[in-house]
Amino acid sequence: MSANEMLDLLSLPSGTQNPHPYQVFSLVGGEQDAEVINAAIKKTIRKLQDAKGTADPADWKRAAKWVQQSRDILLDPVKKKELDVRFGVIELEELPPPPGAAAPISAPAAVPPPPGAAVKADPLVGLLPKADPLAALLPQGNPLAAASPVAATPVIEMPAVPVVPVPAANPSPGNDGLAAAGNHEAASFAAAPVAIKKKAPKRRRKSRTGLYVSMIFGLAMIAMIGALVWVINVKPGTIAITAKDGSFTVSTDQGSDKSLQAETPRSPSQGNRSRAVDPIMGSLAPATRNGSGSNNPRGSFGDTQGGMGGLGGMDAGDSNPMEMSPEPNATNDRDDAEVSSPMESMETTVPAPTTPGPAMTPPDTPEPAPAAPSVPELSEEMVAKGEELIAKARTAIKSSDWKQIKAVHDAAADTAFTPEQQMRAGPLLEIADLASYYRGAIERGVGTLDTGSDFEVTENLRVIVVEKGPDRLVIRFNAKIKEYAFDELPPRLAEKVASFALKEGDPAVIASQAVYQAIAPNSNDAYRQAAIQTLEAMTAEVEGASPKQIAVALRDLLASSP
Known part of the structure; x- marks a missing residue:
């Protein structure tokens, strides 16, 4: 259960850290009406008992502790007066010494006022009762205070005045849980707030992913620089970078071979060579060169x-x-005929034997090319x-x-x-x-x-x-x-x-x-x-x-x- 849900059990405003007793019972600060106080205590206890079945046990015990301590303070006249001093209801000088406490040694004896001196009148004398209306209900002495080794002073008897009975809070069967919760806490309500222990921060191990990424990036850069240096020194030719299906392909093309092929002149005999003659279609066209289909x-x-x-x-x-x-x-x-005649003469001509005489044998004349077949x-x-x-x-x-x-x-x-x-x-x-x-x-x-x-x-x-x-x-x-x-x-x-x-x-x-x-x-x-x-x-x-x-x-x- 969260802190806000615990405050909802006592109808406390959100964000309240250390509520005082009047806040616990939804009372106005400095409330003096005993009936109003008792009614508020009963209402708060009843509400807390109804929520016991659905509330978290730890938070419910804490809320019960607050109710028990606040109830003890409001029902104890000394503690209530100390609380009322905070709200300005009574002066600090009017606080009586706690019962059973020894009189201060250094305090001088009270001197009665001289005769004829003016006595300061209390404006609330007529409004306040002559006796404490909660005297019959409150215990004599502070139950939370430890026994003092000093001898207790005799208790002064209060004058016999009619005491107004105040109905005590009827404990219900569910109050046993409140009493048991109060017995486990011996500290006063005015104690310091409970300190919440903070968990020590755990040191997380540093991830090495960033280091690995940096190393891979550095190696990739070194590889790229090495590739550029190799290209500059070796000069493989044209570098083509193509992208397909999300991947890049780097290829080189030796341009020198193509340039040599492009610069190679054609043989004159290739252009002048006669083509075959078809008997039906006539001269045939030159064959298509490879790579010219586009x-x-x-x-x-x-x-x-x-x-x-x-x-x-x-x-x-x-x-x-x-x-x-x-x-x-x-x-x-x-x-x-001009191209083929020397070849034919080299193959067929035989040197003539040398004969005496001034006359020389005339060279052989090339035979004419055969005529093309006639078209049918x-x-x-x-x-x-x-x-x-x-x-x-x-x-x-x-x-x-x-x-x-x-x-x-x-x-x-x-x-x-x-x-x-x-x-x-x-x-x-x-x-x-x-x-x-x-x-x-x-x-x-x-x-x-x-x-x-x-x-x-x-x-x-x-x-x-x-x-x-x-x-x-x-x-x-x-x-x-x-x-x-x-x-x-x-x-x-x-x-x-x-x-x-x-x-x-x-x-x-x-x-x-x-x-x-x-x-x-x-x-x-x-x-x-x-x-x-x-x-x-x-x-x-x-x-x-x-x-x-x-x-x-x-x-x-x-x-x-x-």
């Missing part, structure tokens, strides 16, 4: 979704109209099939039907063309490849966006991604929500989204963007003309395509009637 739009066209891919499976040599000619290149034949003629049915496929390709490109473009491309791999048909079909397939590659970049760019993210389309326009799907994009700008299919994206928005998945400045990217803007269903004449002019002005080489021939084919497509 820049070649044909290689990534097969990765698009929704029926827009599929042209990437075609071999580069089968679809390159720039190098498909019915006859071999005469210049390359001459170069091959196609049947009328095969020619008609090629014309039909070219017509389907033109229709699919003009309508931006990506599924039809894929079907035409797949059929072109198994269709034979005449040299004239090959010249017309080549640019169409290049247009389909580049446009489909750029549309696939739009899909990949949308895939990099997160719902709730924002990006800048122009300097004055910023949009927020509301939702994205496999074939649509929902954005918010200027407090409006717009939903677009991929084929319906505005040109500026489509260009920005595709830039998230493409390498800026790559000639293949520039050409594919121009081709897509020229045939996109949501484009207009201004964008189409600007795209064709971009292709015509390109000077950089695009692997597997000719921007100028593509521009000519686009003008022909746009000029023809739908």
Whole structure:
């Protein structure tokens, strides 16, 4: 039980430390009415007895001790008068000596006042009773005082006056606990307050966690400094730090090897060597170099979704109209002849024996290169099939039907063309490849966006991604929500989204963007003309395509009637 609950047993105000007897019985300080005092004592004892069953035994005994001591003080006239002095009810000089105490030796004998002297009258003589009303109830002497070895003085008999009987407090069966509690305490109520023993503070062992953390941090710093010193001294090359799944990876790339590979010149014979001539398709395109798949739009066209891919499976040599000619290149034949003739002469020529005479044997002349095999003629049915496929390709490109473009491309791999048909079909397939590659970049760019993210389309326009799907994009700008299919994206928005998945400045990217803007269903004449002019002005080489021939084919497509 807490201190406040113990004070509630005696109806004491909260925070009381050492209550005086009047507070214990809820009396006014200095109360002199015996009936009021007895009634308050009975009420407090009864309340304490009622709370004995629910109160804590230790706290209840302490409260009972307070009640017993306060009761003894209020029923003892000497102690009560000493208490009343504190409240200013009586003067200190009026206190009688305690009964049984020896008279002070040094005190002079009382001298009666001279005759005729004025006697000070007590203003309370008429109000106070002649005898102590509690004399019949109080014991003669202090029960708590120890027996004094000094001989007690004779008790002075009080004059015979009528004594007003005061009803004594009737002890109830529950008072035995109060009496027993009072017998265990021999100290006076006026004793010093009970000192509460405070527990000695326990010294907690200092945790070594902080020391370990500091040591680990110091070791990590030393390791980082050592790594930096090693990098500065060894110079391993480019250091790449990547973060994935909450972890960091530090890798180095020897840039010197790449620089050596980049600076290694190509052999002249590699560029001048003639290519094999196919009897049906003509000259084959050069083989794709390793690592160039990311820049070649044909290689990534097969990765698009929704029926827009599929042209990437075609071999580069089968679809390159720039190098498909019915006859071999005469210049390359001459170069091959010049390169191969010394080798052949070294292998076949035998030195002639020396003969006397001024005449010398003339050197052997190199044999001419064999002529390319003639292209076999196609049947009328095969020619008609090629014309039909070219017509389907033109229709699919003009309508931006990506599924039809894929079907035409797949059929072109198994269709034979005449040299004239090959010249017309080549640019169409290049247009389909580049446009489909750029549309696939739009899909990949949308895939990099997160719902709730924002990006800048122009300097004055910023949009927020509301939702994205496999074939649509929902954005918010200027407090409006717009939903677009991929084929319906505005040109500026489509260009920005595709830039998230493409390498800026790559000639293949520039050409594919121009081709897509020229045939996109949501484009207009201004964008189409600007795209064709971009292709015509390109000077950089695009692997597997000719921007100028593509521009000519686009003008022909746009000029023809739908």
